[in-house]
Amino acid sequence: MTQDWWREAVIYQVYVRSFADSNGDGVGDLPGIRSRLPYLADLGVDAVWITPFYASPMADGGYDVADYRAIDPLFGTLDDAKALVDEAHDRGIRVIVDLVPNHTSDRHEWFQQALKAEKDSPERARYHFRDGRGDRGDLPPNDWESVFGGPAWTKTETADGQWYLHLFAPEQPDLNWDQPEVRGEFLDILRFWLDLGVDGFRIDVAHGMVKADGLPDVGTPGHLKLLGTQALPFFDQDGVHEIYRDWRKVLDSYPGSRIGVAEAWTRSPERTARYLRSDELHQAFNFHYLTAEWNAADLKQVIDDSLAAMTPVAAPTTWVLSNHDVQRHVTRYGSVARARAAALLMLALPGSAYVYQGEELGLPEVLDLPEDVLQDPVWERSGRTDRGRDGCRVPIPWTPDGPSFGFGDGGSWLPQPADWAELSVAKQQADPNSVLELYRSALRVRREQPDLGAGSEVEWLDVPEHVLSFRRGAFTCVVNFGPDTARLPADGRVLLSSGGYATEDADVLVPADTAVWLARP
Structure with missing residues (x-):
């Protein structure tokens, strides 16, 4: 490494x-x-x-x-x-x-300080506090949704009744990274x-x-x-x-x-x-x-x-x-x-x-x-x-x-x-x-094979539909996504297979939903 x-x-x-x-x-x-x-x-x-x-x-x-x-x-x-x-x-x-x-967390010291602080204070500025919409401020400040469901805003019980932003749970107030x-x-x-x-x-x-x-x-x-x-x-x-x-x-x-x-x-x-x-x-x-x-x-x-x-x-x-x-x-x-x-x-x-x-x-x-x-x-x-x-x-x-x-x-x-x-x-x-x-x-083969892991390219090989095969130096990977066994030229000796496979003459037979690793000398 x-x-x-x-x-x-x-x-x-x-x-x-x-x-x-x-x-x-x-x-x-x-x-x-x-x-x-x-x-x-x-x-x-x-x-x-x-x-x-x-x-x-x-x-x-x-x-x-x-x-x-x-x-x-x-x-x-x-x-x-x-x-x-x-x-x-x-x-x-x-x-x-x-x-x-x-x-x-809403239990973080900063957020607890924000709840006790006044509107527009430095403590609240660490998070996203906003006034609500509507005549009485009873509507969320915008239409953002929480990843966990429902609105991304919760109304506080503070005297000013401001809302705070949480893209996830209400217990997870978003920090204000503009600060x-x-x-x-x-x-x-x-x-x-x-x-x-x-x-x-x-x-x-x-x-x-x-x-x-x-x-x-x-x-x-x-x-x-x-x-x-x-x-x-x-x-x-x-x-x-x-x-x-x-x-x-x-x-x-x-x-x-x-x-x-x-x-x-x-x-x-x-x-x-x-x-x-x-x-x-x-x-x-x-x-x-x-x-x-x-x-x-x-x-x-x-x-x-x-x-x-x-x-x-x-x-x-x-x-x-x-x-x-x-x-x-x-x-x-x-x-x-x-x-x-x-x-x-x-x-x-x-x-x-x-x-x-x-x-x-x-x-x-x-x-x-x-x-x-x-x-x-x-x-x-x-x-x-x-x-x-x-x-x-x-x-x-x-x-x-x-x-x-x-x-x-x-x-x-x-x-x-x-x-x-x-x-x-x-x-x-x-x-x-x-x-x-x-x-x-x-993982053992990956460590032993210099063409695995390193680099940034693959060489795709010409194979039947529903099959993927690529070469990386002396190494070849074949994956059969199709319903039937695929017959391909054996590009070296088999190193590892995710399931059963067979070799016949100069070919390798790869069953459905199976991957095979091969390597040339």
Whole structure:
């Protein structure tokens, strides 16, 4: 791995609440993650991204931060965080932490001060407070909608009755990034964690911090359902890039190639690339790839578009199949076979790949969680019509028996399906045909093959309809999306297959929903 390790890194996402519980309270924590570092090292990942573990009332699973420099007692202590970073480094694993700069918790000291302060005060200026519309100010200041449902404004119980903006839950008031005090505070927060030794930041809602001047109406009811097809006055505003130029200066002032990763939902790969100019961030999640349909034409198009968009800014493309906000791709694609093939396709592409905890076990989405256990704020905000994201956040199984399948000694904060015993790490380690062993093998081959990961181009090969095949140096990847077995010239010896395959004469026979890796001497 070069100094620019992030260009071809495989980064494993840990959803801290659901990875490993060290103290039996049913919730994952930092010592739990530390105890499983040998597993991650054996899996072969280069870095781990950990979701927020800061002090929080947990209105949104920790994405409502009350203190950015403190660890929530639910997850451990600052000493636990330091020990985790140090041991990960000892094992050759870098650590990326989640940063939430678009909004704070409503329990944050700043917001509490704002509620006690007067209208037009410096304390309120840190957030977006506005008078309501209508004769008595009883209507929201504009028509913006919350990502979690309902209006993006809540009326306060202060004497002046002003409203405050929250693009997510009411417990998550949006910061006003036009204020120098806000910008300065987050530069200090970056330095705090960089001094502790972290290797970078995944930036939550990286596209949302700057709002259009005057907070104008969108004018389109249901506009968040159209996300990705229209410009919105609260997402992907040009002013956000000035923030990241300041952040890049801080990152570059530390040794070891510290990075920033944008969670930026944009209208096109070209808009995403703007976050990755040489004086801004290093990576951005490729949501265009994540949301592509399981077919050869759609995926080829998004791969080409993604690679082309990154070329002008000389940034690596990222590839991701699942995360803590979307339905797991085993369920989304419709089968484990497709998920296995998708993994090999993703890991064969040039750039950096993200693996969401449990996808290496082939975990499906849990679609039948009882209503009384649902905790995602989307459930209540949608009037209990949208079950939210809890189904992809169920704690992962480590053993086929015991409390919570080895997640911890005190059950788990979300119930695990009984059949997950067979998907546990312990069960799959003993099975050479398991999804876990496929991932381990793929990551080992990726490290051994110089043409995998590095670079920025693919050479598409002429293949039948419903098949994708590309060459990268001496390496070739073939994926059959069609219903029938595909017969192709064998471009070298088979290194790895996501399922069954056969060779006949000089050909390789690739079954439906199967990927094969080959390499020439």
